[in-house]
Amino acid sequence: MRPDARAWFQHRTSSATTLAAIDIDALLRAKRRGGHRVSVVLPARNEAATVGRLVATLRERWMLRLPLVDELLVVDSDSTDATADVARAAGADVVATTAVLPAHGSRPGKGEALWKSLAATTGDLVVFLDADLIGDVAHYVPGLLGPLLTDPQVLYVKGCYTRPLEIDGQVVPAGGGRVTELTARPLLNALWPELAGFVQPLGGEYAGRRSALEQVPFVSAYGVEVGLLIDLLRLGGLPALAQVDLGVRRHTSQSQEALGVMAGEVVSAILARAESGRPGHHPLTASGLLTQFRHDGSGFVPSSRAVAVEERPPMVTVPDYRAHGAGMAG
Ligand SMILES: O=c1ccn([C@@H]2O[C@H](COP(=O)(O)OP(=O)(O)O)[C@@H](O)[C@H]2O)c(=O)[nH]1
Ligand SMILES: O=C(O)[C@@H](COP(=O)(O)O)O[C@H]1O[C@H](CO)[C@@H](O)[C@H](O)[C@H]1O
Numbered sequence: 001m002r003p004d005a006r007a008w009f010q011h012r013t014s015s016a017t018t019l020a021a022i023d024i025d026a027l028l029r030a031k032r033r034g035g036h037r038v039s040v041v042l043p044a045r046n047e048a049a050t051v052g053r054l055v056a057t058l059r060e061r062w063m064l065r066l067p068l069v070d071e072l073l074v075v076d077s078d079s080t081d082a083t084a085d086v087a088r089a090a091g092a093d094v095v096a097t098t099a100v101l102p103a104h105g106s107r108p109g110k111g112e113a114l115w116k117s118l119a120a121t122t123g124d125l126v127v128f129l130d131a132d133l134i135g136d137v138a139h140y141v142p143g144l145l146g147p148l149l150t151d152p153q154v155l156y157v158k159g160c161y162t163r164p165l166e167i168d169g170q171v172v173p174a175g176g177g178r179v180t181e182l183t184a185r186p187l188l189n190a191l192w193p194e195l196a197g198f199v200q201p202l203g204g205e206y207a208g209r210r211s212a213l214e215q216v217p218f219v220s221a222y223g224v225e226v227g228l229l230i231d232l233l234r235l236g237g238l239p240a241l242a243q244v245d246l247g248v249r250r251h252t253s254q255s256q257e258a259l260g261v262m263a264g265e266v267v268s269a270i271l272a273r274a275e276s277g278r279p280g281h282h283p284l285t286a287s288g289l290l291t292q293f294r295h296d297g298s299g300f301v302p303s304s305r306a307v308a309v310e311e312r313p314p315m316v317t318v319p320d321y322r323a324h325g326a327g328m329a330g
Contacts, residue, residue, distance in 0.1 A: 001193075001196045001197060002193045002194065002196065004194050004238065005193060005194055005195070005196040005197040006197065008194070008197045008238050008239075008241075009197030012147075012154075012197075012238075012239075012241065012242040012243060013160075013197070013199075013242075013243050013244070013245065014146065014147060014242070014243075014244045014245070015244065015245040016139060016142065016143030016144075016146060016244050016245065016246060017139075017245055017246060017247035018139055018247065019138065019139045019142075021139075022139060022142045022143060022146065024066065024068070024142055026150075027068065027142055027145060027146060027149050027150075028066065028067070028068060030149040030150055031068065031145075031149055034149065036123075036124055036125050036149065037070045037071070037122060037123040037124055037125070038068060038069045038070050038071070038123045038125045038126075038127065038145065039069075039070065039071040039072075039073065039117075039121035039122065039123030039125070039126045039127070040058060040062075040069050040071065040072045040073070040126075040127045040128075040129065040141060041073050041075060041114065041117040041121060041126060041127065041128050041129075042054065042055070042072075042073070042074045042075070042087070042092070042128075042129055042130070042131040043075050043077055043110050043113035043114055043117070043128070043130070043131065044074050044075065044076060044077060044079065044083050044087065044113075044131035045076075045077040045078060045079050045083070045110070045113075046079045046080060046081045046083060047079070047081075047083050047131040047132050048079070048081040048082040048083045048085075048086045049132075049252070050131060050132050050133065050134065050252065051074060051083055051086055051087045051090070051092075051131045051132075052086040052087065052089065052090040053090075054129070054131060054133055054137070055072060055074065055087050055090035055091060055092040056090040056091060057137075057138050058072060058129075058138065058141060059072055059090070059091040059092070061138045061141075062138070062141055062142075068141065068142060068145070069127075069141060070123060071093065071121055071122065071123055072091070072092050072093060073092065073093045073094070073095065073117060073120060073121055074087035074088075074092040074093070074094045074095075074131065075094075075095055075096075075097055075100075075113040075114070075116060075117050075120070076094055076095065076096045076097065077097050077108075077109075077110065077112070077113040078097065078098075078108055083131075084096070087131075095116075095120045097112055097113050097116050100116035100117075100119050100120045101116060101119050101318065101320055101321070103320060104312075104318070104320075107220045107310060107312075108220075108221070109220040109221035109222070109224075109310075110221060110222055110224055111218045111219045111220045111221055111222070111223065111224030111227070111311070111312070112218075112220045112221075112312065114128060114218055114224055115218035115220070115224075115312040115315065118210065118213060118214055118315045118321070119315065119318070119320070119321050123210065124209065124210050124211070125145060125148050125149075125207060125208075125209060125210070126207065126208060126209075126210055126213060127141055127144050127145065127206075127207040128204070128205065128206050128207065129141075129204070129205050130204035130205065130251055132251045132252040133205075133249065133250070133251050134250040134251060134252070135248070135250050137246075137249075139246065139247075140159060140205050140246050143159065143244045143246050144157050144159055144205060144206065144207035144244060144246075145157075145207055146244060147242040147244065148207055148208070148209060151242070153239055153240060154240060154241070154242045155208060155209050155211075155212040155232060155235070155236045155240040155241070156206065156207070156208040156209070156212060156213075156228070156232045156236070156240065156241050156242070157206060157207050157208070157241075157242045157243065157244055158198060158200060158201070158203055158205075158206045158229070158241075158242075158243045158244075159200065159203050159205035159206060159243070159244060159246045159249070160198070160199035160200040160203060160243050160244070160245055160246065161199075161200065161203070161205075161245065161246045161247055161248055161249035162174060162247070162248050162249070163175070163176025163177045163200075163248075163249055163250075164176055164248065164250055165178075165253060166250065166252070166253050167253060171250075176249070176250075176251075176253065177200060177202065177203075178256070178259055179202060179259050179262050179263045179266055180200060180201060180202045180203075182263070183263040183266055183267060184201050184202050184226055184266050184270070185201065187266075187267065187270050188201055188226070188229075188270070191270065191274050192230060192233065194233070194238055195229060195230075195233060195238075197243075198229065198243060199243060199245075200243075201225065201226060201229055202225045202226060202266065203225070203249070204225065204251075205246065205249070206225075206228075208232070212232060212235060212236060212240075213228075213315070214314060214315040214316045214321070215235060215314045215316055216228060216231040216232060216235060216314055217231060217311045217312060217313055217314055218311060218312045218315075219265075219269045219309055219310070219311045220310045220311055220312060221265045221310070222261075222262040222265040222266060223265045223266050223268060223269025223270075223309055223311075224269075226266050226269050226270055227269045227273065227309075227311065229241075230270070230273045231273070257292060260290065260292050261290060261292075261305065261307060264290035264305075264307030265307045265309070267286065267307070268286050268288060268307050268308055268309040269309045269311075271286040272286065272309045286308070286309075288306055288307060288308025288309070289304055289305070289306060289307065289308070290304065290305055290306075290307045291303065291304040292304075
């Protein structure tokens with residue numbers, strides 16, 4: 001690791017692997033002292049199996065029992081199952097991506113759900129958690145908020161964790177984060193070595209200041225995490241970024257084929273940023289296409305799909321956003 005990445009890793013990595021490891025009272029005092037409002041956002045596409053328990057736990061712990069969280073929103077991202085009903089029954093606010101900023105249309109993808117969540121929430125601190133998390137993750141919220149509540153220089157905090165992998169009901173203790181290990185990490189190390197200290201650059205659990213999040217674009221599909229990491233590095237520099245060890249993260253895993261498409265979208269987002277004005281670097285033009293292959297018993301059958309990067313502009317540039325007033329909270 002380059003010296004700057006190593007120094008960052010040593011200075012900006014904290015630990016919050018269990019609730020016992022976190023001084024919740026100190027965080028509540030810091031929240032009150034800073035006059036902060038906290039929004040928790042769960043982007044959810046067809047997560048009826050997991051979103052209810054997650055919402056109920058987070059709400060009970062951080063809204064009813066202790067006032068750490070002020071708003072818990074599930075963004076229903078074109079679900080075809082009972083995600084919205086299950087989330088609402090568990091006590092979350094629920095909004096469909098199609099219902100937010102309707103004048104701007106609606107695109108599929110996780111990043112679209114996250115971008116629109118900024119216009120549907122009011123906290124000056126925003127925590128993002130995947131809605132397919134499994135196991136005891138209540139400590140993720142205070143863990144992610146810690147650096148933001150205690151260090152004004154920090155704009156953005158990513159969770160990091162070990163990642164067991166569950167395939168066909170069999171759980172192995174490591175192996176999760178396949179796109180991270182086989183695509184994102186090698187490319188980021190090659191093109192942005194200053195980010196090499198991030199253990200989980202693609203992890204879906206992170207938190208940031210609205211004042212920073214509203215100033216960067218949101219890649220509309222799975223490139224959103226890597227796009228935010230690079231763009232927030234550019235916005236605030238490495239000292240403005242932090243990571244926190246949250247212990248273990250389990251979620252419902254996708255197929256290798258689905259992750260191939262995700263990897264294509266991550267590569268497109270990285271190359272699009274590699275192209276745009278990095279002094280002394282040869283522009284890299286991505287095709288925006290991914291071709292995968294299945295074998296039908298007699299031969300290989302190719303199937304191609306677009307993985308070109310589509311993104312939404314910084315929310316501060318959206319007139320309706322200011323009219324909504326959400327940005328005033330930041
Ligand atoms: O179009 C999408 C795709 C995913 N997601 C949500 O984003 C999170 C992460 O997506 P997924 O679990 O598919 O990715 P993985 O964690 O398997 O990489 C989950 O809460 C999904 O429900 C979403 O809101 N819209
Ligand atoms: O980290 C990864 O490689 C991928 C896939 O994880 P698994 O191999 O299914 O454990 O998961 C992450 O990547 C997505 C794209 O950034 C995020 O949206 C997901 O939240 C995150 O789980």
